[in-house]
Amino acid sequence: EADIYQTPRYLVIxxxxxxxxxxxxxxxxxxMYWYQQDPGMELHLIHYSYGVNSTEKGDLSSESTVSRIRxxxxxxxxxxxxxxxTSQYLCASSEGDRxxxxxxxxxxxxxxxx
Amino acid sequence: xxxxxxxxxxxSVQEGDSAxxxxxxxxxxxxxxPWYKQELGKRPQLIxxxxxxxxxxxxxxxxxxxxxxAKHFSLHITETQPEDSAVYFCAAxxxxxxxxxxxxxxxxxxxx
Numbered sequence: 001e002a003d004i005y006q007t008p009r010y011l012v013i014x015x016x017x018x019x020x021x022x023x024x025x026x027x028x029x030x031x032m033y034w035y036q037q038d039p040g041m042e043l044h045l046i047h048y049s050y051g052v053n054s055t056e057k058g059d060l061s062s063e064s065t066v067s068r069i070r071x072x073x074x075x076x077x078x079x080x081x082x083x084x085x086t087s088q089y090l091c092a093s094s095e096g097d098r099x100x101x102x103x104x105x106x107x108x109x110x111x112x113x114x
Numbered sequence: 115x116x117x118x119x120x121x122x123x124x125x126s127v128q129e130g131d132s133a134x135x136x137x138x139x140x141x142x143x144x145x146x147x148p149w150y151k152q153e154l155g156k157r158p159q160l161i162x163x164x165x166x167x168x169x170x171x172x173x174x175x176x177x178x179x180x181x182x183x184a185k186h187f188s189l190h191i192t193e194t195q196p197e198d199s200a201v202y203f204c205a206a207x208x209x210x211x212x213x214x215x216x217x218x219x220x221x222x223x224x225x226x
Contacts, residue, residue: 031212033213040201040219040221041218041219042203042216042217042218042219043158043203043216044216045213045214045215048212048213050212058213059115059208059213059215090157090158094212101146101207101212102148102160102163103148103160103214104160105157105158105159106157107156107157108157
């Protein structure tokens with residue numbers, strides 16, 4: 001079934017650790033996005049990609065980095081986690097044209113940095 | 115910068131009543147306006163969207179209206195049911211790009 005997958009779903013980690021949040025989609029979409037969302041609060045775009053080897057920073061400043069080597073894969077990396085990074089991270093994807101620009105979201109990764 | 119304001123932040127209605135959530139946007143070039151529903155612990159899911167060349171769109175109990183001149187759009191839910199309880203987010207495209215700017219969310223509670 002076409003979907004967006006995120007792993008891990010929950011992560012508790014100590015300050016200073018390097019972490020990578022995985023996002024994969026089997027939707028065949030060109031565009032992918034990372035959002036940061038505190039529980040029940042608004043979504044903030046932190047990274048996006050319009051295709052392979054294309055990545056841009058979003059509107060919310062983030063210390064994370066992303067890569068897009070394969071169409072279906074868009075991992076997010078934090079080189080040195082801090083308590084201020086505690087949040088939920090949502091990955092999304094959308095089609096490549098105006099007629100189908102709905103963004104579909106993954107289930108999210110809840111990150112707690114101690 | 116561009117922003118989207120959403121009101122109210124919380125809304126409590128009796129089952130069967132209507133609910134209205136309003137959003138205003140600042141970027142006159144925005145041309146795509148989706149609404150998402152997020153249940154507790156779940157991912158946001160699109161419930162309806164509208165483009166700038168349309169003033170109103172309806173899907174069963176849900177409707178969205180858009181006033182481009184005033185730069186505001188609204189979500190209308192009729193005959194509300196307890197399963198409509200969730201957080202609803204409006205969003206507007208950043209200009210004509212594929213990026214979205216989200217509102218702060220409305221927590222809707224439908225009382226049985």
